[in-house]
Amino acid sequence: MTQRERILSIAVGGLIAFVLLQWGFTKYRTAVRTRNSRIESLNVQKLQIEEQLLAGAYAEHQMSEYLERSLPGSPERAQSDYQSWLLQLVQENQLNDPRVNPTSPVPVGGLYNRLPYRVDGRIALPNLVELLHAFYAKDYLHRISKLSITPARNQPGKLDLEMSIDVIALTSAPVDLRQPGNDSWRVDSAVAAYSAPILNRNFFEPPNKAPEFTGNAKIEVIVGKDSTTPLTFKDPDGHTLSYEFVEASPDFAKLDERTGTLTVRSEEKNEYKVLVRVFDNGYPRRTTEQLLSITVVDPPPPPVEVAKKEFDDSSQTVLTALVQGRDGWTAWLNVRTRGKTLKLRAGDQFEIGHLKGNVIDVTPKYVVLEVEGRRFELKPPEILAEAAKQSLDN
Known part of the structure; x- marks a missing residue:
């Protein structure tokens, strides 16, 4: 083999090696891109599944609350129970000539039955306030869809009352379901909180409020x-x-x-x-x-320069959700500065930023935490540091 042929062979071999190297690098880069894309897709799916689980837990909690407030699943039993309670309500609040007229239940989507009622009679204003308070304090799934109040003829101080009521009975509710025993948390238990602003008001301007x-x-x-x-x-x-x-x-x-x-x-x-x-x-x-x-x-001492404190992660920690699982309720604390979510149960210990403490209890509405021997409640979407500071300052 001549010198020229040898050089040509080396050049051809080098070109072939370069092409093979370029092909291998392109294939590796494509594989890396495919892998990264797959990881990103799986992370998106993970977030979607977590959101679905959270939504499901919330829906399950909401449905359990609705079941506690529902009338019995049998339309006949539901209508009888609610009408008895409604008659007792108007009698206790001195509705004169009361008429409580139910109409046929209306099935809705196979999920529940809507039971309409019409109530009318004659009543004094203080009794009307007490009647409406007692109605909304009862934790049924009911509402007043229409309310008409007009002065009664030939009876000063009396009002003619007409109202339409809708109440819901879930089909999945037990037939022997008892009526709610406790007053609704949505209504102040003291009727005076509502009667005072209504009965002691100036009719020429809005009710006066105390300083x-x-x-x-x-x-x-x-x-x-x-x-x-x-x-x-x-x-x-x-x-x-x-x-x-x-x-x-x-x-x-x-x-x-x-x-x-x-x-x-x-x-x-x-x-x-x-x-x-x-x-x-x-x-x-x-x-x-x-x-x-x-x-x-005494007069305050001269100001002393205070060293700059480190950033506290607890000031950016938010209670995002309270989730019920098989083992009870779990509090989800999102530490925004770290990009992670802590899932804590009763009895767990935690250390977030400058705060270190224990989880005392987790309920459907709040989580009870203990820091430096002081207990406080944290509700969604409150910030951990602010709730702890308020507790320690009191």
């Missing part, structure tokens, strides 16, 4: 120095406020009755309690009393 204290009930003042503190009361209706001490004015304190500025000067360190009353000029007049704790302290 609200929005400041800090603990006040610190410097010994031997005049200290002024504006008392922060807010009137929801924008009325003008006036201020006064409930008891005789203390020697060490003065209160401006027009601006609400509290001026305190004490020559000795001590702690005092003063009771302040605030009232508006609305109709009817509303008042609010607030007990203030005044502590006389």
Whole structure:
């Protein structure tokens, strides 16, 4: 083989090796891309499955609540039970000449039966408020779909009442299901919370609301120095406020009755309690009393430069869901800064950022946590650090 043939053979061999190397690299890169695409697709499927599981757990919890509030599954039994309760309701709240007329149940999608009722009679306004409160306090799956109230003729103080009611009986509910025993958590148990704003209202403007204290009930003042503190009361209706001490004015304190500025000067360190009353000029007049704790302290020391704290992961940790499984309820805490979700049950320990504690209990509405010997509740979608701080500050 001549020198020229040898060089040509080497060149051809090198070209073939380069082509083979290029082909192998392209095949490897294609395999890597395919693998990464597959991993991404599986992650998307995983998220979808987790969302479906969460939605299913929520739907299961919601359905169990509906079953507890439902009438019995038998339409005849449901209609009889509800009509008996409805008759007792109108009698207890003094509805005169009451008429409670049911109509035929209406099946809906094979899931439940809707039972319509029509109620009418004559009633006084205070009794009407109590009747409506008792109706909504009963934790049935029912509602008032139509309500008509008109002044009764020839009977001052009486009202003609007409209302249409719809109530639901799930077909999957047991036939011997008992009526709900507890009042609905959606309604305040005290009827006075509703009757007072309705019966004691000014018919020429919205009901007057009492002033609200929005400041800090603990006040610190410097010994031997005049200290002024504006008392922060807010009137929801924008009325003008006036201020006064409930008891005789203390020697060490003065209160401006027009601006609400509290001026305190004490020559000795001590702690005092003063009771302040605030009232508006609305109709009817509303008042609010607030007990203030005044502590006389030494002047504060010179400020000390504080080292910058590390970022706290608990300030970005959110309770995203409360999920019921076979072993009970689980709290899902999403640590946003770490991109991970902690699934905690009662008895588990946790350490997130600056917070370290135990899970005391997990319920359908909140999780009870313990940090530094203090227990507090965390509800979706509250932030862990804020709930813990509020508990530790109280």
